[in-house]
Amino acid sequence: MSSHAKAAAQFIKNTERTAWHDQALFFVRQKRDNVAKNIDEWEVLRTKASQIKEHTVSNLEHYLTTFEKNAKANGIQVHWASDADEHNKIVAEIIENHKAKKLVKSKSMLTEECELNHFLEENGTEVVETDLGERIMQFLKLPPSHIVLPAIHVKRQEVAEIFNKEIHTDANNSDPAYLTQAARMHLREKFIEADISMTGVNFAVAEEGAFVVCTNEGNADMGTSFANVHIASMGIEKLVPNYESLGIFTRLLARSATGQPITTYTAHYKKPAKGKEIHIILVDNNRTEILKDKDHSNMLKCIRCGACMNTCPVYRRTGGYSYSYFIPGPLGINLSMLKEPKKHSGNVSACSLCYSCSNVCPAKIDLAEQIYKWRQDLDKYGEADPMKKMVVKGMKKVMGSPGLFYAAIKSGRLINHMPRFMVYNGLNDWGKGREMPVIALKTFNEMWKKGEVRSNESSKNK
Amino acid sequence: MNSREKILKKIKSFPIEKTPMPKFDVKAIASEDRIEAFKQSVKVVGGQAVMLKDYGTIDNLVTVLFPDVKRIATNLEGINCATENPDNFSMASMLNGVDVGIVEGHFGVVENGAVWVTQAMKHKALYFISEALIVILDADQLVETMHEAYKREEVYGDYEYGCFISGPSKTADIEQALVIGAHGAKAVTIVLT
Numbered sequence: 001m002s003s004h005a006k007a008a009a010q011f012i013k014n015t016e017r018t019a020w021h022d023q024a025l026f027f028v029r030q031k032r033d034n035v036a037k038n039i040d041e042w043e044v045l046r047t048k049a050s051q052i053k054e055h056t057v058s059n060l061e062h063y064l065t066t067f068e069k070n071a072k073a074n075g076i077q078v079h080w081a082s083d084a085d086e087h088n089k090i091v092a093e094i095i096e097n098h099k100a101k102k103l104v105k106s107k108s109m110l111t112e113e114c115e116l117n118h119f120l121e122e123n124g125t126e127v128v129e130t131d132l133g134e135r136i137m138q139f140l141k142l143p144p145s146h147i148v149l150p151a152i153h154v155k156r157q158e159v160a161e162i163f164n165k166e167i168h169t170d171a172n173n174s175d176p177a178y179l180t181q182a183a184r185m186h187l188r189e190k191f192i193e194a195d196i197s198m199t200g201v202n203f204a205v206a207e208e209g210a211f212v213v214c215t216n217e218g219n220a221d222m223g224t225s226f227a228n229v230h231i232a233s234m235g236i237e238k239l240v241p242n243y244e245s246l247g248i249f250t251r252l253l254a255r256s257a258t259g260q261p262i263t264t265y266t267a268h269y270k271k272p273a274k275g276k277e278i279h280i281i282l283v284d285n286n287r288t289e290i291l292k293d294k295d296h297s298n299m300l301k302c303i304r305c306g307a308c309m310n311t312c313p314v315y316r317r318t319g320g321y322s323y324s325y326f327i328p329g330p331l332g333i334n335l336s337m338l339k340e341p342k343k344h345s346g347n348v349s350a351c352s353l354c355y356s357c358s359n360v361c362p363a364k365i366d367l368a369e370q371i372y373k374w375r376q377d378l379d380k381y382g383e384a385d386p387m388k389k390m391v392v393k394g395m396k397k398v399m400g401s402p403g404l405f406y407a408a409i410k411s412g413r414l415i416n417h418m419p420r421f422m423v424y425n426g427l428n429d430w431g432k433g434r435e436m437p438v439i440a441l442k443t444f445n446e447m448w449k450k451g452e453v454r455s456n457e458s459s460k461n462k
Numbered sequence: 463m464n465s466r467e468k469i470l471k472k473i474k475s476f477p478i479e480k481t482p483m484p485k486f487d488v489k490a491i492a493s494e495d496r497i498e499a500f501k502q503s504v505k506v507v508g509g510q511a512v513m514l515k516d517y518g519t520i521d522n523l524v525t526v527l528f529p530d531v532k533r534i535a536t537n538l539e540g541i542n543c544a545t546e547n548p549d550n551f552s553m554a555s556m557l558n559g560v561d562v563g564i565v566e567g568h569f570g571v572v573e574n575g576a577v578w579v580t581q582a583m584k585h586k587a588l589y590f591i592s593e594a595l596i597v598i599l600d601a602d603q604l605v606e607t608m609h610e611a612y613k614r615e616e617v618y619g620d621y622e623y624g625c626f627i628s629g630p631s632k633t634a635d636i637e638q639a640l641v642i643g644a645h646g647a648k649a650v651t652i653v654l655t
Contacts, residue, residue, distance in 0.1 A: 024638050027638065028638070040491060041488050041489060044489075048484050048486075048488065051484040054481045055483045055484070058478045059480055060473050061470055061473045064469075064470065064473075080465040080466040080469055086465060130645070132633045132644060133633075133635035149634075149638075151635055151636070152638070156637050159636050176636040176641050177639075179636055180633060180635075180641040180643070181643070184645060191645070192554075192558060216633060217632070217644035218590045218631040218645045218646030221586075221625070221646065222587070222646065224623075225554055225590060226555060241483060243612040243618070244612050246608070246612055247607070247613075248488070250608045251573075260507070260628075261503065261506070261507065261574035262507075262571075262608070264507070264627065264646070265625055265627060265631075265646070266576070266626040268617075268624040268625065269623060270621060270623065270624065271621070271622040273581070273586075273623070282469075284472075288469060288472040288473055291473065291476075292476050
C-alpha cells in the first residue's frame with residue numbers, strides 16, 4: 001500500500017466528512033466550469049497562457065535581469081536566494097535592520113515551502129497570517145490543506161472552537177459571518193501595529209519592474225498600507241514579460257481558482273511610497289533543476305490557481321494531508337517528485353489517470369501525463385508494490401500464451417461461485433470497500449465463434 | 463560567486479529551445495450596452511454601480527445611500543459632505559473608523575466590474591479601511607476586457623501603487639460560505655458620471 005493510501009485511510013474513516021469535502025470542492029469546480037463556459041475564447045486564453053509561460057521560461061535569464069533592472073530603477077530592492085535557507089536569512093536580515101518585532105503576512109505558498117514562519121518565530125519575531133483561512137490554520141498549528149482554500153477541510157464548529165480559545169468569540173456561534181467579522185476586528189489591530197508586511201507574488205512583470213498580488217480579502221493591501229517595509233517573495237518562475245500578458249492571466253486566474261471573473265484586488269506594486277521600502281526576493285530553491293528536466297519543465301508554467309486540486313477525484317476524497325508534500329493534488333504530486341522522489345514517490349499512486357487536471361489547467365500543464373511518466377520509474381524509487389509486481393509478471397506469462405490465457409479465463413469464472421470469505425479478504429485489494437464485478441459466463445471469443453455477435457446495424461434491422 | 467550569479471549561470475548552463483512570444487490577438491465578444499453590462503458585472507461581484515445623474519450631486523448621493531454615517535473621508539475637491547481630508551493625517555492608522563471613503567477611478571472593465579485606481583492620496587489605506595468605498599468614474603471610460611485594460615495608458619503611468627478593485631472585500635474561507643467584508647470595504651459603490 002502506498003504512503004498516500006495509508007494516510008488516506010485515516011481521512012476516509014469519517015465517511016460523512018469525506019463526502020462533505022468532496023462536495024465542497026466539486027462545487028468550486030462547477031463554479032469554474034460555469035464561468036469558463038461563458039467565455040467563447042477560453043481555450044484560446046489557455047493556449048496563449050501556456051505559450052507566454054513557455055516563452056518566458058525559455059528566456060528566463062533575459063527576463064530575470066530585465067525585471068531586476070527595471071525594479072531597481074523603480075526604487076525596489078532586489079534580492080536573490082538560491083535556496084530556502086538563504087531566503088529566510090534575507091528576510092531575517094531585513095527585520096533586524098529595521099529592529100522590527102511584528103510581521104503581518106498575506107498568503108504565500110513559497111514561504112510555506114521555505115518554512116519561514118517557524119524560522120522567524122524561533123528568532124523572536126511575531127508572525128501573523130492575515131488571510132482568514134491561513135489564520136485559522138495558524139491558530140490550529142496545522143499547515144494549509146489546499147493552496148487557495150487553506151482551511152477547506154475545517155468545519156465551522158471547529159473554527160468557532162479555536163476562535164473562542166484564541167480571540168474569545170462565543171464558542172457556540174459558528175456563523176461564518178460572525179466569525180469573519182471577529183477575525184476582521186482582531187486582524188485590523190495586527191495590520192495597524194505591524195512593522196513589516198510580507199506578501200507573495202502572483203506575477204512579476206519584467207518590462208515594468210512591477211509585481212502583482214491578487215487577493216479577495218484585501219489583506220495584502222491592508223498590510224502594505226500600514227507597515228513601512230514590504231517584503232515580497234517570489235519563485236523565479238512567476239515572471240511574465242509585460243502587462244499585455246496579464247490581460248491573459250488575470251482573465252484566467254480567478255475564474256480557474258474560484259469561479260470569480262477576477263479577484264477583488266489585483267494590486268500592482270511599482271514603486272515604494274515616500275519613506276517606505278519594498279524588497280523583492282527572487283528564489284530558486286530547485287526551480288532551475290526543474291527547468292533542466294524536459295519531461296517536467298512544464299511545471300514552471302503553474303500560476304497556483306488550485307483548479308487541478310478541485311477537480312481531482314482522489315484529492316477531493318482524500319484531503320490535503322494524505323499527501324506527503326506541503327502542496328497536495330496533481331500539482332503537489334509532480335512538484336514533490338521533482339523535489340525528493342524517494343521521499344514522495346508514494347504520492348504518484350494518488351491518481352486515477354482520469355486526466356481531468358490536465359483539462360482544467362489554465363496554463364495547459366500536462367499534469368496527468370507527467371504523473372504517468374513518474375509511475376514508469378517507480379521501481380527506481382523503491383515504491384513499486386511487490387505484490388503488484390508479481391501479479392504483473394504472472395499476467396505477462398499468461399497473456400503471452402493462448403493456452404494459459406483461456407484456461408485462466410475458465411477458472412476465473414469460478415470466482416462467481418466462490419464463498420465470500422474466499423474473495424473478500426486481505427489478499428484481494430480489489431475486493432476492499434467494493435463489490436467485485438460478476439465475470440461474464442461467455443467470453444467474446446466464444447460468442448464470436450458461435451455467431452452470437454451482431455453489429456448494432458444488423459440488430460436494429462431485425 | 464553570489465546567488466544572483468549562481469542562479470543565472472545555472473540557467474545558462476543547459477540549452478533550452480527558445481520559443482516565441484504569442485500574438486495578443488484574442489477576440490472577445492463586445493457587449494451591446496457597455497454601461498448596463500458593467501452595472502451587471504459590478505452586481506455579480508457584490509457591489510453596485512449607479513448613475514450620478516439619478517442623484518444630482520455626490521453630497522446628495524451620500525445622504526441617500528449612507529444616511530447614518532459619521533466619518534466621510536476624501537481628498538477630492540467639491541465634496542461638501544466630507545468630514546475629513548485624510549491627506550492631513552500624519553499616520554494611516556488615523557483612518558481606522560472611517561465610514562465612507564470617496565476616491566476616483568480611471569476606467570472600468572465591463573467583463574468583471576473592476577475599476578483601475580492609482581494611489582492619488584497620502585495613505586492608500588483609504589481604499590481598504592473605509593467601511594464603504596465610493597469610486598467616481600467617467601461612464602465613457604469603460605473597456606470590455608482585461609486585454610483592453612492593459613492597453614490603457616493609465617496602467618503604464620507613473621504611480622507607486624495601482625489596483626483593479628472589483629467589488630467589496632470578500633472571503634469564503636469558512637466552509638465556502640461567502641462573507642462580504644473580510645478586511646477591506648464592505649460595500650463598493652461605483653458612481654458613473
